[in-house]
Amino acid sequence: MTSRRIAVISxxxxxxxxxxxxxxxxxxxAVRELGGRGDEAVTDVFELRDHAHAITDNLLTGFAPPNLxxxxxAVASADGLIAVTPIFSTSYSGLFKSFIDVLDPDALxxxxxxxxxxxxxxxxSLAIDYAIRPLFTYLHAAPVPTGVxxxxxxxxxAGDQVSPLGERIDRAAREFAAAVAGRPAASASDPFDPANFLGEGRSFGHLLGGLAGE
Structure with a gap:
């Protein structure tokens, strides 16, 4: 049985x-579908609202506080990511985008x-395909075809698993489980690896404040 770790951001x-x-x-x-494929999955769930001030500090200084x-x-080293945002003004929330902005451009x-x-x-309902999916495609991630x-x-x-929402969740989870199971399991970062010595392998540009000239 392969162990998988799924990061979830809300x-x-x-x-x-x-x-x-x-x-x-x-x-x-997703955990249920991965279990059906013989993979044991655990989830790390993060509420971005709990890290809002730290995310802002990171954007302003280029350095992430320890909890962030x-x-x-955890997100960068996961086997897969579940990302959920409320829709404000026809697109993802500012908090959601701000967290994406503090990730290393190659993290996903x-x-x-x-x-x-x-x-x-x-x-x-189309916001996933015209706003959120292009964001993750730009980052060279691999979003599954069905967004929910x-x-x-x-x-x-919501309690009815045969409801339209339940059907969409099940279909997306099957696609996600297939994508995760089709990849080698992520390995934990070695803190003594020279590539990870500075900020867990993150680039100098990211550590020094992100994009030059911004």
């Missing part, structure tokens, strides 16, 4: 939030990603 601003609820359902479905650095390393290269989003109305969007009306049958 950009909901309230507590509790429907964003976190969607992230949890996607994570449970731990989260960044080739990583399977399951995309999720939620909003009050189904009018924003949930409007407020979808949660009326």
């Amino acid at each position: 950009a909901g601003l309230s507590s509790p939030s429907s964003t976190r609820l969607l992230a949890d359902r996607l994570a449970m479905a 650095e731990t989260m960044i390393n 290269t080739g990583m399977p990603v399951l995309l999720g989003a939620n909003a009050g109305t189904a009018r924003h 969007f949930a409007a407020s009306s979808d949660w009326g049958g």
